[in-house]
Amino acid sequence: MSQEVQKEEEKENQTTAAYKVYENVIIFKNLQINMDETLEKYQEEQIGPHIFKYNVISQPDNEQIEDDSKLKIFCEERDFNGFLQNKDRQVQLNRFSMKSPKPELSVIKKLLLSMRVGEESWFKISNFQIQNEVSNENDKQTTVIRYFKIKVVEQQLIEKPLDLTTLENRFLQFEKFRKDGNKLFNNSQFENAIKKYQKGINFMEAWPKIHEQDPQVQQKKKYYYQLFCSNMAQSYILLKEYEKAIMILEDIIPQCRGNEFEIKSYYRIIVCYMKTRDFDKAERYLREVKHVCQLDMDQSQLFNWLENECKPLKKVKI
Structure with a gap:
C-alpha cells in the first residue's frame, strides 16, 4: 500500500466514522465540529474567570449538584479546532466522584457544581493548561482553549453518619x-x-x-x-x-x-x-x-x- 493511499484512508476514517450509541448519546460522525456555530445557538453565561457555560438542556427545578456526591455523567472534550479529544473512550457513561482528590479533575468539578441533575451544557475554558508534548528544560505550559460538553445523568448523595452520642x-x-x-x-x-x-x-x-x-x-x-x-x-x-x-x-x-x-x-x-x-x-x-x-x-x-x-x-x- 502506497503512502498516498494510506494517508487518504486515514483522512477518510477521520471524516466518516459510523454512528455509535451509548445510552442514547450519539457519537458525532465527524471528529471535528465548528464550535462557534455550535455555541451561538445557546445563551452564554460566565461562571468563573475564563469559563463560560452554554445550556443545551436546562432543568432549573432539578437537584443541584453537591460537592460530596457521586455522579453518572457523559463528558465530551474538544480542542480549539473542534476535534474530539477523548475519542478513544468516546462519550461513554462515566462514574465521577466529586470527592476525588486528583488535581486534574478540579476544573470538571467546578463545571459540575454549576449544573443540576438532568442538565446538559457546553463549557468553554480559555485558560485550560496542558503540559507540552515535548518536554524541555523549563517544563513550559501552553495555555489553550478547551470545550467540554457534559450531561449529568444521575446523582448519588453521600450521607454523613449521624453523631449518635446525642x-x-x-x-x-x-x-x-x-x-x-x-x-x-x-x-x-x-x-x-x-x-x-x-x-x-x-x-x-x-x-x-x-x-x-x-x-x-x-x-x-x-x-x-x-x-x-x-x-x-x-x-x-x-x-x-x-x-x-x-x-x-x-x-x-x-x-x-x-x-x-x-x-x-x-x-x-x-x-x-x-x-x-x-x-x-x-x-x-x-x-x-x-x-x-x-x-x-x-x-x-x-x-x-x-x-x-x-x-x-x-x-x-x-
Missing part, C-alpha cells in the same frame, strides 16, 4: 430507618424494606442504658418499634409470607391499644388467617376487634365485610 440524633436515626424502609417498600422491594425495618429494631435494642429511664425515650422507642413491626408485617403480607406476618402481629397487637396501629394490625392479622384458611382464629380476632376497639362507621363496615367473607369460607371442606 439523644436528638438517635431519634433522627429512627426516622432515617423509617424513610429508607418506606422508600424500598414503595418501590416494591419488600425484602430489602424488611431488612431496613429490622435494622431499626436492632438499633433500638442497642440503646444506651443511660437513657432507659427517660419517659420521652420510652415513648419514642415504643412508637417506632410498633411502626417497624407494622411495616414489616405488611411487607410479609405482600410477599405472601402470611405466617411470618402473623408472628409479628400477634406480638404487637396487645401493645397497640388505642393507638394508630391497633385497628390496622387487627385487619392484617384477620386477612392473614383467612389467607392461611385458619377461619377459627380469623373469627376470634373479628370478635375481639369489635369488642376491644372503638370503630367508626367505615371501620365497622370493613370488619363486617370481612366477617361475611369468612363465614361461607369456613363451611367449605378442604
